[in-house]
Amino acid sequence: MPPLLSPLPKNEFDAYKAAHLLWRAGFGGTWDEAATLAKLGLDAAVDALINFPKTPVPAPEGATLPVESEKAFQERVKNLGESERQKAQEDRQARERNGITDLKYWWLKRMLDSTAPSGGKPAPLQEKLTLFWHSHFASSYADKIERTYPMWQQNEMFREHALDSFPEMLKQLIRNPAMLVWLDNAQSRREHPNENFARELMELFSTGVGHYSENDVKAAARSLTGNSVDRDDWSYRFRKDAHDFGQKTYLGQTGNWDGDDVVRIICEQDATVTFMTKKFLEFFVYENPEPALLEEASALYRAQGLALGPFLATLFKSELFYSQRATSAIVKSPVVLAIGALKSMRVDIPQKDVLTNALRLMGQDVFFPPEVNGWPGGMAWINSNMLLIRYNFANYLLHGVSPDEFKVFNQKTTAGTMRRQFVQGQRSLNETVWSPRKQLKDSGMNRKLITSGDIVDYYIKQFLQRPVSRDLRDQLLGFAETDAAGGHKSYSVEDTNFDERTKGLVHLIMSSPDYQLC
Amino acid sequence: MKNTLLQTRREFLTTGIKGIGLLTASAYVPAFLTRTAMAAGTGTDSKILVVIQLSGGNDGLNTVIPFADDLYYKARPTLGIKAGATLKLNDYLGLHPDLAPLKGEFDQGKMAIIENAGYPNPNRSHFQSMEIWHTAEDANGPREINGWLGRYFDAQCQGADPHVIADKGSLGISFGKVMPQAFRNRSNVGLAVDNPDTFQWNASGETIGLAKAQEAIFTKLNKPGAISNAMQNLSTLGGITGNEPETLDFLKHTAMNAIVSGDRMRAILSKKKDHTAYPSSNLANQLEMIAKLIAGNFPTRVYYAVQGGFDTHANQAMSHSRLLRDVAESTRAFLQDLRAQKNSDRVAVVAFSEFGRRVAENASGGTDHGAAAPMFLFGDKIKGGLHGNPPDLKNLVDGDVRHQIDFRQVYAAVLDNWLGASSEKVLGRKFEKAAVI
Numbered sequence: 001m002p003p004l005l006s007p008l009p010k011n012e013f014d015a016y017k018a019a020h021l022l023w024r025a026g027f028g029g030t031w032d033e034a035a036t037l038a039k040l041g042l043d044a045a046v047d048a049l050i051n052f053p054k055t056p057v058p059a060p061e062g063a064t065l066p067v068e069s070e071k072a073f074q075e076r077v078k079n080l081g082e083s084e085r086q087k088a089q090e091d092r093q094a095r096e097r098n099g100i101t102d103l104k105y106w107w108l109k110r111m112l113d114s115t116a117p118s119g120g121k122p123a124p125l126q127e128k129l130t131l132f133w134h135s136h137f138a139s140s141y142a143d144k145i146e147r148t149y150p151m152w153q154q155n156e157m158f159r160e161h162a163l164d165s166f167p168e169m170l171k172q173l174i175r176n177p178a179m180l181v182w183l184d185n186a187q188s189r190r191e192h193p194n195e196n197f198a199r200e201l202m203e204l205f206s207t208g209v210g211h212y213s214e215n216d217v218k219a220a221a222r223s224l225t226g227n228s229v230d231r232d233d234w235s236y237r238f239r240k241d242a243h244d245f246g247q248k249t250y251l252g253q254t255g256n257w258d259g260d261d262v263v264r265i266i267c268e269q270d271a272t273v274t275f276m277t278k279k280f281l282e283f284f285v286y287e288n289p290e291p292a293l294l295e296e297a298s299a300l301y302r303a304q305g306l307a308l309g310p311f312l313a314t315l316f317k318s319e320l321f322y323s324q325r326a327t328s329a330i331v332k333s334p335v336v337l338a339i340g341a342l343k344s345m346r347v348d349i350p351q352k353d354v355l356t357n358a359l360r361l362m363g364q365d366v367f368f369p370p371e372v373n374g375w376p377g378g379m380a381w382i383n384s385n386m387l388l389i390r391y392n393f394a395n396y397l398l399h400g401v402s403p404d405e406f407k408v409f410n411q412k413t414t415a416g417t418m419r420r421q422f423v424q425g426q427r428s429l430n431e432t433v434w435s436p437r438k439q440l441k442d443s444g445m446n447r448k449l450i451t452s453g454d455i456v457d458y459y460i461k462q463f464l465q466r467p468v469s470r471d472l473r474d475q476l477l478g479f480a481e482t483d484a485a486g487g488h489k490s491y492s493v494e495d496t497n498f499d500e501r502t503k504g505l506v507h508l509i510m511s512s513p514d515y516q517l518c
Numbered sequence: 519m520k521n522t523l524l525q526t527r528r529e530f531l532t533t534g535i536k537g538i539g540l541l542t543a544s545a546y547v548p549a550f551l552t553r554t555a556m557a558a559g560t561g562t563d564s565k566i567l568v569v570i571q572l573s574g575g576n577d578g579l580n581t582v583i584p585f586a587d588d589l590y591y592k593a594r595p596t597l598g599i600k601a602g603a604t605l606k607l608n609d610y611l612g613l614h615p616d617l618a619p620l621k622g623e624f625d626q627g628k629m630a631i632i633e634n635a636g637y638p639n640p641n642r643s644h645f646q647s648m649e650i651w652h653t654a655e656d657a658n659g660p661r662e663i664n665g666w667l668g669r670y671f672d673a674q675c676q677g678a679d680p681h682v683i684a685d686k687g688s689l690g691i692s693f694g695k696v697m698p699q700a701f702r703n704r705s706n707v708g709l710a711v712d713n714p715d716t717f718q719w720n721a722s723g724e725t726i727g728l729a730k731a732q733e734a735i736f737t738k739l740n741k742p743g744a745i746s747n748a749m750q751n752l753s754t755l756g757g758i759t760g761n762e763p764e765t766l767d768f769l770k771h772t773a774m775n776a777i778v779s780g781d782r783m784r785a786i787l788s789k790k791k792d793h794t795a796y797p798s799s800n801l802a803n804q805l806e807m808i809a810k811l812i813a814g815n816f817p818t819r820v821y822y823a824v825q826g827g828f829d830t831h832a833n834q835a836m837s838h839s840r841l842l843r844d845v846a847e848s849t850r851a852f853l854q855d856l857r858a859q860k861n862s863d864r865v866a867v868v869a870f871s872e873f874g875r876r877v878a879e880n881a882s883g884g885t886d887h888g889a890a891a892p893m894f895l896f897g898d899k900i901k902g903g904l905h906g907n908p909p910d911l912k913n914l915v916d917g918d919v920r921h922q923i924d925f926r927q928v929y930a931a932v933l934d935n936w937l938g939a940s941s942e943k944v945l946g947r948k949f950e951k952a953a954v955i
């Protein structure tokens with residue numbers, strides 16, 4: 001039997017497959033981008049995604065604000081009265097809150113602007129991997145950190161090392177201030193090692209459960225004592241006096257281990273290779289990979305010395321990656337759903353607060369992962385609650401109606417009020433949202449879309465970017481050709497209500513189960 | 519014929535549950551609804567279970583405090599709650615002072631404390647231990663992925679229980695963004711509801727008079743079996759075949775379930791103003807919604823609420839106080855609400871956490887992951903009081919409290935004596951029932 005990851009025959013790489021690649025290695029794109037990538041050919045297309053330029057990313061405003069140290073803050077407020085001090089504290093909190101919202105927006109905008117070949121723009125795979133690592137090594141702004149600067153610092157670390165080897169990534173991680181504070185290692189001391197980080201480092205970040213004993217957790221915790229943070233400027237600091245220099249036996253190896261030894265030993269474990277390979281397959285290819293595939297991919301990852309770039313190149317060039325099993329097999333994460341939709345619409349982020357709010361409602365509030373194991377992903381994105389919010393999110397994108405606006409419970413509001421809000425929302429956002437007719441005219445596409453079917457097929461291609469069943473197309477065409485009296489009319493770019501009708505059509509596409517998958 | 523979901527939904531709302539037979543006439547009602555509607559009951563007289571999950575590992579020793587045990591104060595030099603500050607339950611145990619709102623419940627026998635609840639071979643990972651509590655499976659060995667309540671739902675759907683519920687969607691409702699694994703089941707029932715306001719699909723075609731047409735097509739796209747999504751021309755690879763149809767089917771079932779149940783839920787929630795005052799907290803919001811649904815005769819039998827934040831590795835004292843105060847005030851308001859609406863006889867509340875915390879405090883003013891801890895039961899018809907002995911701090915397991923009662927004995931009692939199910943069937947084996955309900 002040939003290897004499961006044998007390459008796709010080069011002549012089979014078409015725009016549909018390029019679109020699939022863009023969804024998985026990035027955040028989707030326009031149909032034109034897919035077509036351009038297809039023209040490059042499979043090898044050059046994958047190369048354009050993986051070998052992105054390693055230029056430094058300018059920091060967003062807000063996150064670069066010099067951090068006022070706790071000491072300086074206390075100094076500043078020490079002579080103030082109680083209420084003024086309270087106010088200074090609240091101001092600082094508000095500044096940080098605004099900072100993290102700006103940071104979210106900055107990152108989402110990078111995702112939206114990303115394209116391959118990047119040509120100076122953000123690289124899709126780099127941002128996608130940053131999102132992957134952010135979920136895999138989840139730290140949240142909430143509760144313990146509550147500062148924008150360390151969250152940006154961590155985000156930048158994931159971005160810079162996105163394609164690095166796993167040992168290198170872990171070495172960065174055990175020195176990452178946000179992580180060390182988030183999992184309590186910053187205050188772990190040799191007298192009482194805090195086990196939180198040590199445990200999650202194995203359970204969630206590398207080997208998975210069942211590959212270490214409670215004694216290994218204790219040994220790792222002792223080895224990691226001293227990896228701490230200077231809370232004054234949020235820099236990494238090794239605290240010698242807190243470190244346990246004694247001998248530890250960790251995963252069968254005995255020595256005076258420190259954090260780097262823990263990383264080395266973790267990366268020598270077969271369990272780590274398998275665990276990470278499975279994570280990559282589930283993120284990029286499909287959930288529940290077959291044992292044979294997992295085995296073959298693990299061997300490949302090991303052979304690459306746990307370096308991610310060449311491993312992903314093989315995946316993205318494989319026939320399996322483009323097979324029926326892998327096509328439409330992944331539930332889009334809310335971030336991919338939102339950014340992908342904006343890319344297909346070819347519009348900018350309409351209102352940053354509403355977008356970040358909508359992402360929170362859909363369950364993926366970046367910089368605020370819900371738990372230390374990040375976002376569960378896959379089918380876990382879907383339940384009755386999330387699915388409806390996704391569908392209504394489409395309504396927001398198209399018409400400016402935020403899902404958050406539907407206040408019925410605990411209020412006197414009625415369906416009538418909702419309708420008013422709907423109309424008001426539409427009016428206020430009319431200038432900033434999508435205008436399909438203008439786009440078609442500007443690009444000259446309006447002359448090529450003659451029949452109702454042409455237009456429907458065009459939007460299926462822009463948004464779903466894959467062949468659809470006849471049934472699905474017929475339903476969408478049925479809507480496009482319905483008139484207000486319930487009769488039949490043709491659908492044309494020249495219709496007075498073309499924009500509204502098109503938004504209604506795209507709302508249906510985005511409210512289909514099919515659109516949830518990529 | 520213009521048969522839209524909108525019409526179906528109106529029909530549903532006006533005819534109500536008792537008139538559910540009418541629904542079989544509509545071609546647009548999901549098949550699962552009509553199937554179970556045949557055996558519909560009113561739901562107004564059946565027992566209800568509310569689960570409160572305290573996520574993160576609640577510090578049991580600082581919740582029910584063994585103030586007469588010197589070992590407690592030795593292990594907790596800074597975090598120990600002074601005997602005088604506790605709310606005495608007897609001459610050995612006292613409640614954390616912030617649980618004051620619940621003291622009256624305890625004194626009247628309407629709160630049960632089940633000491634040292636846990637399971638053999640305790641797992642100290644949040645996710646593993648939570649999974650054990652949710653699935654009611656052993657710590658070691660193969661684990662069923664479906665939850666203990668999900669398996670109860672499955673048993674209901676097979677008609678094994680005489681108290682059949684009106685539709686599958688409303689068998690269980692959990693508040694929060696994600697469905698708890700405890701609800702996971704074969705029949706794809708149960709709802710996760712974060713905000714009932716957003717629990718509907720809003721057509722956008724109304725400005726051009728196309729809302730109805732759009733809604734009709736939306737229904738077809740999302741109704742299981744209404745249209746075919748099958749594609750022919752995709753390549754397959756030796757031995758590995760596609761699974762897209764199952765995924766799409768799952769999405770469709772989820773959508774239909776949500777839309778029909780959401781309309782009914784909102785109809786109840788928006789109807790009347792509640793008179794009981796609830797504190798302002800996430801948990802209180804969840805419990806208030808549950809109380810309203812119960813008052814509105816919603817046919818759900820199992821509700822699930824979640825309160826997070828109990829993973830107190832550092833600087834625990836303040837945050838734990840705040841959490842316990844919230845739990846106590848919210849639960850007390852809920853119980854009072856149920857009494858006011860005369861439903862307190864048919865509701866039981868069970869509160870649990872995935873583990874307790876280590877006996878010895880750590881150097882960060884917190885506590886690390888531990889093992890056994892108290893479980894709580896509330897309600898007018900439960901067997902209140904203290905169950906089991908105080909934690910034995912002389913006889914620890916790896917520095918943690920040893921379990922004396924298996925939490926599944928509590929589940930068994932709830933399933934058999936409260937929900938009228940067969941715990942042996944649901945849990946897959948026989949557990950000796952705890953005498954708590």
